Amino acid sequence: MMRPPALAVVGWSGSGKTTLLSRLVPELRQRGLRVGVVKHSSDPHPLHSEGSDTARYAASGAAFVAFANPAGVQLSFPEPPEHVLSLLERFADTVDLVLVEGWKQGPLPKLEVWREGLGPLLATTRQDVLAVVGDEGAVPEGMKHFAPGDVQGIAAFLQQCLRDGVLR
Template sequence: MRPPALAVVGWSGSGKTTLLTRLVPELRQRGLRVGVVKHSSDAHPLHREGSDTARYAEAGATFVAFANPAGVQLTFPEPPGEVLALLERFAGSVDLVLVEGWKQGPLPKLEVWREGLGPLLAAERRDVLAVVAEAEVPGPVQRFAPDDVQGIATFLQQCLRDGVLSR
């Protein structure tokens, strides 16, 4: 079983990361334990080329962890699309996981949209619960201004209570 999760989606440059870095502390202040997963369609290297951890991964280690006083980074090979299996690993330790990206994934979505970057996904998708945008958006979807972090947090808490993020 996975913890409740929401994908925060939008075109590159729309403000997803900025929103999340403001939303996480607001949700934490409200008593929620929040995890964040950054999803990318591009295959970025997970380790610095030639590093010890890269060599362990290349050797076939089941997982590679890098620990220092700043924290722990854990990497393991996962087939593409296994984000849901990753989320299951955090069941019981978080109240909500926010996944930045993963437009095509099965999670309910909060779309961050900015005119001129690409079409509004909510116009054609039923899995978008609300849109964060400066401009008005067509259709019946709920819209939040980018600076309305408290309103977005309240909306997410209601979605949690209603079980919308657990489906």
Template structure:
């Protein structure tokens, strides 16, 4: 079984990363163990070309880890579409996974919106639970100002308690 997950979606430059870097410590203060996944639709090398870790990955290793005094980076040779099944491996280590990006993924979503970057996604999407931004939100969707991290954290916790995040 995988841990509950919430996708934080929005146009490039909307403030997703900024929100997550503020939301993670707020959720941790409230007792949650939070994991974060950065999802990208663009091809992005996981290992620097010619590096030892790239050579291990090319050799067919089941996973490749890069360990330093600052931490361990772990990669698996599976496409981004398999991220949910990969999260099952971490079910005992986190209470919630926040996925930055993955607009088209199957997770419930928190949309971060900023004027001038693109249209609001929420009106045409049943999976958007809330919108963070200075805008009017559709009926049935919660709205938050970008600096209301405590309110957003309370909303996420309520969604966890209510079983909305799966």
């Protein structure tokens, strides 16, 4: 099964990943793209409130558990995080691009959000970082760089990456 093109937006905690994504999604939508977002975390946060009906269904071995109310639908699967790619396959026909916040170790191409003092720049040691968003100081020579507020420039770059087949 095919999966939609995807990009991991990575960076240290507090670097601005969520802020960037919350601004980037509407910009990409205005450009006609259907965008999905997956939040990846290495920390084991509970998906269901203790004792809730959905927690009981998950504990019973259900293949998936969904919680639907007027605010929307939350869907969870009992798969470990390394199966993010199989999750993306489920949305191949519904989105043009999936942005995955986090998942530094995943196999997707990456956009690094970096801020001085939070941790080392990943782009200096990794081949899978396409561009850096943030402080310019330590960005490697020749690496594509964007200011955090340049949402239009980042969106145009991602559209070009989609056209060039860099994001698959």
